[in-house]
Amino acid sequence: MEKNYLHADHETPIYQQWESSGAFQPVAHSKNTKAFTIIMPPPNANDPLHIGHAMFVALEDILIRFHRMLGDSTLWLPGTDHAGIETQFLFEKKLKKEDKSRFQFDRETLFQLIWEYVQANSTTAVEQLRRIGASADWSRQTFTLDPKIVKIVLNTFSELYTKNLIYRDYRLVNYCPKCGTAFSDLEVKHVEEKAPLYYMKYGPFTIATVRPETKFRDTALAANPKDPRYKDFISKTLEIPGLLGPITMTVIADEEVDPEFGTGIMKVTPAHDPHDFELGKKYNLPVTPIIDLQGRMDMRWFLEQDHLNPKYRARAEKYHGKKVAQARQLIVEDLKEDGLLSQTDENYTHAVGVCYRCGTVIEPLPLPQFFIKVKPLVEPVLKALKQKETTVIGAGHDKVLKHWLENLRDWNISRQIVWGIRIPVWYSAAKNPDLEITFLDTQKKRISGKLATLLKEYSLSEIQAQLQELQAPISAHFEVSATSPGPDYIQETDTFDTWFSSTQWPFATLQANQPDDFQKFYPTSVMETGYDILPFWVMRMLMMGIFKTGKVPFYTVYLHGLVRDQKGQKMSKSKGNVINPLVIIEKYGADALRLALVIRSSPGLDKSVGESDFKSMRNFTNKIWNAARFIYMDVEKKIDLTATKPGDKAFYVKLHNVVKDITQQLSDFRMGMAAETAYNEFWHWFCDQAIEDAKNANISQKALLDGLITFLKLLHPFTPFVTEAIWQQLQQLDHQEMQRLMGSKKLITTQWPL
RNA sequence: GGCCGCUUAGCUCAGUUGGUUAGAGCAUUCGAUUUACAUUCGAAGGGUCGGGGGUUCGAAUCCCUCAGCGGCCACCA
Secondary structure, eight states: OOSSOOHHHHHHHHHHHHHHTTTTSOOOOOTTOOEEEEEOOOOBTTOOOOHHHHHHHHHHHHHHHHHHHHTOEEEEEOEEBOOHHHHHHHHHHHHHHTTOOGGGSOHHHHHHHHHHHHHHHHHHHHHHHHHHTOOOOGGGOEETTSHHHHHHHHHHHHHHHHTTOEEEEEEEEEEETTTTEEEOGGGEEEEEEEOOEEEEEETTEEEEESOGGGGGGOOEEEEOTTOTTTGGGTTOEEEEOOBTBOEEEEEEEOTTSOTTSTTSEEEEOTTTOHHHHHHHHHTTOOOOOOBOTTSBBOOHHHHTOTTOOHHHHHHHHHHTTOBHHHHHHHHHHHHHHTTOEEEEETTOEEEEEEETTTOOBOEEEEEEEEEEOOHHHHHHHHHHHHTTSSEEESTTHHHHHHHHHHHOOOEEOEESOSSSOBOOEEEETTTOTTOEEEEEOTTOOEEEEEHHHHTTTSOHHHHHHTEEEEEOOTTOOOEEOSSOSOTTEEEOOOEEOHHHHHTTHHHHHHHHSSTTHHHHHOSEEEEEEEGGGIIIIIHHHHHHHHHHHSSOSEEEEEEEOOEEOTTSOBOOTTTTOOOOHHHHHHHHOHHHHHHHHHTTOOTTSOEEOOHHHHHHHHHHHHHHHHHHHHHHHHHHTTOOSSOOOTTHHHHHHHHHHHHHHHHHHHHTTOHHHHHHHHHHIIIIIIIIIIIHHHHTTSSOHHHHHHHHHHHHHHHTTTSHHHHHHHHHHHHTSOOHHHHHHHOSSOGGGSOOOO
């Protein structure tokens, strides 16, 4: 044995041995084996790994190796996610560098290009997981766009639809004009913003608003029925003068209007405000949008009027096509000019919704989209949690989950992107002449228009082949089907929210693999992931899992925290404090990386690590190596392993207690504690005391060897490489009694000490 | 505005049914060395466990309250 443990020499060959020996595959079930299953949270297929991935690998691999050694039929099923929006935008960035844009391709071609791009990068993530030491069953590796998975996902959609849990509705959705797609409520971040609150003269009233640009096509005014100031106006229809001429509106009375806010009377803009939209529904008001999907003013309704006053026309032309923020400035100036702005509260702060990924202000825009009715899916989850069919481990996040479930609103699953699973909805061309179509003609020119009009010039098959996107009116006739119902049909161009597929991951991966995997390994044992995706993923997996299988998808949820830097600060590229796990592996070894992340970590709480942590854990791996080396050199001398010494009895009692403690801690999912116990007991008891005692002949060499073998097993889940490397070094010694004590040729598949 | 969490040594953090002198890593100081390991060993200093109140024979741990920090949620125009 070398004097120091040189991780770089051992890690790759050891990993290859493990994998080629089939150690990562579950042993066959028998009467005495229990199943232990973890479905790996799938990293994005084309992304390189970051330190957070190392954290989940470390924690999950500890549990997997522990249970494998316990003799359970242990399956860790890995996979990757197509990560719809993230990937498509990364690809579009790449296109932009090549001076191209997605609008130059029909959707089929674009999808194919992204597919190839992901294929080219997809080995990176998986290779890196191997470097960290993930003992996952790669023979079962699954991708969210594998045909089998897609089939299952489409099937789920159709089942939800049949059971009346999916509906298509025209309503306000969270639309990001920059990303060009709608999002679910969860993807909208609310940030405090200071914005001027404008008090505008509005006929006999004054109203307060931060969004004067939406007022042109207001459909009503609303006041509280108890408000004496407006009592006499209730139900009256008035002509309100405005920047673009008078608007005729009725004053409605509604309890929800707060007399305390602003002036107590509000304008109702159903097309651009969620609250107003609901109010509009209640009072049957029309939805009259004035902002388009690019977040620009759309003044066509005014410009198309033949008798519009030239002053108003000039204004409408001025606003038309301007971004909302810019238009707002122009409008405020014009309000001042007309003497309609009575005052401005510059210190007003309110929460504004922004896109979680690009930070652009989210526009609530009316669009027909597919929604999942969540209530019927949520109730069984709440019940299961109450009955503790699933337990959530992680610093109060169980309460957060409950809060989410109780307040969840219907889930918009339509995304206006190409990279994803296309919604299996079909529109008959004959029945839907009003479909709005955008496609590329033979010259690759973008053509948009109503289907009926386009069909006068182009054939349906031409449109189908070169389709970019379509928008079906809410009244459109459609059929739900995994495959085309016939030549007359055009498929919806929206794709599913990526989470719609990843939410089905626990049962879908098992159903897509070996024929009896689902039956053997479902429900899975543990779902280990970061608390930051609790609502996006864990909550919805519970919902879909129970819906589809009637059982919870996992019994235990273990939530780890964020990895922070040495000072406890969040890692970010801009701060320059990002730790690349591969750099750490090269410098200190995978074992050091894993142990530094796990030791003394607590579920649900963030963990900070720095260079010194990796270094001291590397020192620990060297300590293991050298303790083994000391004993190795004794065994090499063909020592007698039958003699006993007076200190042996106490030694074995202590050793037994250490085994008991670590086993208990791992069984209780206290990996941070278990790692610390292993570290302290090995270094400060076994090395500092026991080995020294053995040097003084107080403890026998057999006891010491027994201790080493036991500790190699106990430490293996935490530091798999160095322990396996030592194990195999010992195996090479020609010593029968030692061979007998060790038993198995490979540590990874040896039996846990009990 | 609501909810969740955190506050323990200079720094980063452990400490699960309340029980002997409160722990680790790093940092600091002193010392050791023809040693399995200098990626080492021994020793030392350093904490009124955020403040206050309560329960208890006994509280870092349970309860109440206040404060600071962090996070999540929220359509009040």
